[in-house]
Amino acid sequence: xxxxxxxxxxxxxxxxxxxxxxxxxxxxxxxxxxxxxxxxxxxxxxxxxxxxxxxxxxxxxxxxxxxxxxxxxxxxxxxxxxxxxxxxxxxxxxxxxxxxxxxxxxxxxxxxxxxxxxxxxxxxxxxxxxxxxxxxxxxxxxxxxxxxxxxxxxxxxxxxxxxxxxxxxxxxxxxxxxxxxxxxxxxxxxxxxxxxxxxxxxxxxxxxxxxxxxxxxxxxxxxxxxxxxxxxxxxxxxxxxxxxxxxxxxxxxxxxxxxxxxxxxxxxxxxxxxxxxxxxxxxxxxxxxxxxxxxxxxxxxxxxxxxxxxxxxxxxxxxxxxxxxxxxxxxxxxxxxxxx
Amino acid sequence: xxxxxxxxxxxxxxxxxxxxxxxxxxxxxxxxxxxxxxxxxxxxxxxxxxxxxxxxxxxxxxxxxxxxxxxxxxxxxxxxxxxxxxxxxxxxxxxxxxxxxxxxxxxxxxxxxxxxxxxxxxxxxxxxxxxxxxxxxxxxxxxxxxxxxxxxxxxxxxxxxxxxxxxxxxxxxxxxxxxxxxxxxxxxxxxxxxxxxxxxxxxxxxxxxxxxxxxxxxxxxxxxxxxxxxxxxxxxxxxxxxxxxxxxxxxxxxxxxxxxxxxxxxxxxxxxxxxxxxxxxxxxxxxxxxxxxxxxxxxxxxxxxxxxxxxxxxxxxxxxxxxxxxxxxxxxxxxxxxxxxxxxxxxxxxxxxxxxxxxxxxxxxxxx
Numbered sequence: 020x021x022x023x024x025x026x027x028x029x030x031x032x033x034x035x036x037x038x039x040x041x042x043x044x045x046x047x048x049x050x051x052x053x054x055x056x057x058x059x060x061x062x063x064x065x066x067x068x069x070x071x072x073x074x075x076x077x078x079x080x081x082x083x084x085x086x087x088x089x090x091x092x093x094x095x096x097x098x099x100x101x102x103x104x105x106x107x108x109x110x111x112x113x114x115x116x117x118x119x120x121x122x123x124x125x126x127x128x129x130x131x132x133x134x135x136x137x138x139x140x141x142x143x144x145x146x147x148x149x150x151x152x153x154x155x156x157x158x159x160x161x162x163x164x165x166x167x168x169x170x171x172x173x174x175x176x177x178x179x180x181x182x183x184x185x186x187x188x189x190x191x192x193x194x195x196x197x198x199x200x201x202x203x204x205x206x207x208x209x210x211x212x213x214x215x216x217x218x219x220x221x222x223x224x225x226x227x228x229x230x231x232x233x234x235x236x237x238x239x240x241x242x243x244x245x246x247x248x249x250x251x252x253x254x255x256x257x258x259x260x261x262x263x264x265x266x267x268x269x270x271x272x273x274x275x276x277x278x279x280x281x282x283x284x285x286x287x288x289x290x291x292x293x294x295x296x297x298x299x300x301x302x303x304x305x306x307x308x309x310x311x312x313x314x315x316x317x318x319x320x321x322x323x324x325x326x327x328x329x330x331x332x333x334x335x336x337x338x339x340x341x342x343x344x345x346x347x348x349x350x351x352x353x354x355x356x357x358x359x
Numbered sequence: 360x361x362x363x364x365x366x367x368x369x370x371x372x373x374x375x376x377x378x379x380x381x382x383x384x385x386x387x388x389x390x391x392x393x394x395x396x397x398x399x400x401x402x403x404x405x406x407x408x409x410x411x412x413x414x415x416x417x418x419x420x421x422x423x424x425x426x427x428x429x430x431x432x433x434x435x436x437x438x439x440x441x442x443x444x445x446x447x448x449x450x451x452x453x454x455x456x457x458x459x460x461x462x463x464x465x466x467x468x469x470x471x472x473x474x475x476x477x478x479x480x481x482x483x484x485x486x487x488x489x490x491x492x493x494x495x496x497x498x499x500x501x502x503x504x505x506x507x508x509x510x511x512x513x514x515x516x517x518x519x520x521x522x523x524x525x526x527x528x529x530x531x532x533x534x535x536x537x538x539x540x541x542x543x544x545x546x547x548x549x550x551x552x553x554x555x556x557x558x559x560x561x562x563x564x565x566x567x568x569x570x571x572x573x574x575x576x577x578x579x580x581x582x583x584x585x586x587x588x589x590x591x592x593x594x595x596x597x598x599x600x601x602x603x604x605x606x607x608x609x610x611x612x613x614x615x616x617x618x619x620x621x622x623x624x625x626x627x628x629x630x631x632x633x634x635x636x637x638x639x640x641x642x643x644x645x646x647x648x649x650x651x652x653x654x655x656x657x658x659x660x661x662x663x664x665x666x667x668x669x670x671x672x673x674x675x676x677x678x679x680x681x682x683x684x685x686x687x688x689x690x691x692x693x694x695x696x697x698x699x700x701x702x703x704x705x706x707x708x709x710x711x712x713x714x715x716x717x718x719x720x721x722x723x724x725x726x727x
Contacts, residue, residue, distance in 0.1 A: 105375040110405045302671040303386035
C-alpha cells in the first residue's frame with residue numbers, strides 16, 4: 020500500500036512518516052516543498068531497513084505539480100498547511116493548496132483514502148460557556164472573520180475536504196489536533212500567552228491546555244488512517260493528563276529559562292479586549308484589533324477536552340504528558356533561540 | 360453639507376497588498392467596498408469574508424457587469440494591468456493601480472491613453488508620497504523654505520528576510536522574478552517618484568549599476584535577482600542619487616534634499632521632516648549649538664506625531680487614505696487627478712532606463 024504524506028518535511032510530517040514506518044507501512048511517498056527537507060526523513064528511514072521512501076518535490080500552489088505525487092497512492096495524508104505569512108499566503112498554502120490536491124485526487128478516478136490534518140482552530144468554541152466540553156460534536160466555527168487567519172484558513176480547508184468528500188465519495192478521515200508540541204516545535208502556544216513589549220503576558224491562567232505531543236499526534240493520525248471504521252469520522256487529538264497553562268509556564272520557567280511573565284486574569288483580559296476593539300474601531304484601525312472579546316472567548320475562556328473517540332479506535336499515547344514535556348523542555352534548553 | 364454619494368469600489372487581485380486597500384477603503388467616508396475579484400475564487404472569497412464584502416468573483420467581466428463599479432483597484436501583478444485597465448475603462452470604471460504600473464514605459468503610456476480616451480481617471484499607489492511627512496515636506500517646498508533643489512538622495516531599504524522578501528525568496532516562481540527589472544522594478548517607483556517631481560521637465564541622464572551582495576546560492580530562479588541598486592541622475596541643474604539597499608540596517612526609507620537655502624531630510628519610517636542646522640556662531644563654541652538645535656527639531660517632530668496619533672491620523676497607510684481621498688474627490692468633481700500623468704510617465708521612463716542598464720538583454724535575444 021502506497022501512502023502519500025504532504026508536508027512530510029515539516030514538524031508533524033516527519034513524525035507521521037516515522038509512525039507509518041513503525042506501523043509497518045514501508046511504501047511511503049513524501050511530498051516536500053523544499054528538497055533539502057529530505058535529509059531529516061532519510062535519517063528516520065535509516066532506522067527502518069524495510070523502508071522505501073520516495074521524495075516528490077512539489078509546491079501545492081501549482082496544480083500541475085501534484086498529479087505525479089498522487090498517482091498510484093492508496094492513502095493521502097494531508098499534513099501540509101501554512102502556519103504564518105500574510106492572509107493571502109496562508110489561504111494559498113492551506114486552502115488553495117488543498118483544493119489543488121483534492122482536484123488531483125478526484126481526477127485519479129480510483130479509490131483513494133484521504134486523511135486531513137485539520138485543527139482545533141476550525142471549531143466554533145467562542146460561543147460555548149466557559150469550561151464546556153470540546154469534542155467531535157462541537158460545531159465548526161460560524162464566524163471565521165472574527166477569529167485569527169489561521170483558524171479561518173483551517174476551517175475553510177476542512178470545509179473543502181467535506182465538500183469534495185460529498186461530491187466524489189472518497190473515504191475521508193479528519194483529525195483535529197489541539198496544540199502540537201515537542202522538540203523542534205514552538206515554545207509557547209498563544210493559549211498560554213503572548214510576548215508584548217518585552218514581557219510575557221500569561222493569559223491562559225488555570226485553563227487546561229489541549230496539548231498533544233508530536234509523536235502522539237502522529238500516532239493518532241496513523242491509527243485513524245489505517246483504521247477501517249474511521250471513514251467519514253472526525254477525531255479530536257489531545258493527550259491524557261493535560262496540564263493547565265499555569266503549570267506549563269511554571270515548569271517551563273524551571274526547566275528551560277527565566278521568563279518575566281505578567282499574569283492577566285480572564286476578566287481583565289476581557290475588559291482589555293473590549294477596550295482594544297473599541298479603540299480600533301474608533302480610530303478607524305490606527306491600531307489593529309489583536310484582542311477582541313470574540314477572540315478572547317475562543318482562545319482563553321477555558322474548556323474541557325476529550326480523546327475518548329480516538330481511544331475507541333485503538334489510539335494510545337506513546338508518551339505521557341510528563342514525559343513529553345520533559346523531552347520538549349530538554350530540547351528547548353538546547354535551542355533557546357527558537358523561543359517565541 | 361449634503362451627504363456625498365458613496366463611490367462603489369471593487370478590487371481585482373486579492374493577494375497580500377489587497378488587504379491594505381480593503382483596510383483603507385473600509386474607513387473612507389465616500390466609498391464602499393462593493394466587490395472583490397481574483398482569478399482564484401478562494402482568494403476572492405477570503406478577502407470578502409474577512410472584510411464583510413458582499414460580492415466576490417472569479418471573473419472580472421462578471422464583476423464589472425453585475426456591480427456597476429465607479430472605481431476598480433487593480434492590485435494584480437503588473438503584467439496584466441494594461442488588459443485589466445482596458446476592461447475596467449470599457450465598463451465605465453476609473454482605475455487605481457498598484458505599482459509598478461506596467462512592465463515597460465511604452466505600455467504605461469498606452470494604459471494612460473486608454474484611460475484618457477475613455478474619459479475616465481487613473482492613479483497609481485504612490486502612497487508614501489501622501490503620508491503625513493511627505494505632505495509636510497511638499498508644503499515646506501512650496502513655501503520656498505529650501506530654495507531650489509540642487510541635489511536629492513532617495514534611499515529605500517529592503518529586507519529580503521521580511522514578510523514580502525521571504526515570499527519571493529522562497530518561491531522561484533514568484534511573479535517578481537519574471538519582471539524585466541525583478542525586485543528593483545517592484546520597488547523603484549518609490550525611489551524615482553520622489554526624485555522626479557524635484558527635477559526640471561527635461562530628459563534626465565541616468566547612470567545605474569547593480570549587484571548581488573548576498574552570498575547564499577540556492578541554485579534556483581531566485582539566484583538571478585540582484586539586490587543592491589545605485590542610480591545617479593542629472594537633469595538641468597539638479598542631480599540625484601537613488602538607492603535600493605537590501606543589506607544595510609535599519610531598513611531605511613528616506614529622502615534628503617539639498618536646496619539652495621536649506622537641506623532637509625524626510626524619514627518616511629519615523630515620520631520626521633527635519634532640516635539640517637548650520638553653524639551660526641564662530642569657533643568651537645559655535646559648533647555646540649547645532650546638535651541642540653537638531654534635538655529641538657526632533658522633539659518638535661515627536662510632539663507633532665503624538666498629536667497626529669491622538670487625532671487618529673497616524674495609520675500605517677495614512678498616505679493611501681490621503682491619496683484615495685484626493686483621487687475620489689477628483690472623480691466626483693472631474694478635477695485633476697492627484698498625481699499628474701506626465702509625472703507618472705517620467706517615473707516609468709527613468710525605470711526603463713535603469714532596467715536597460717542593470718539587466719541588459721543579451722545580444723543573442725536582441726538578434727532573435
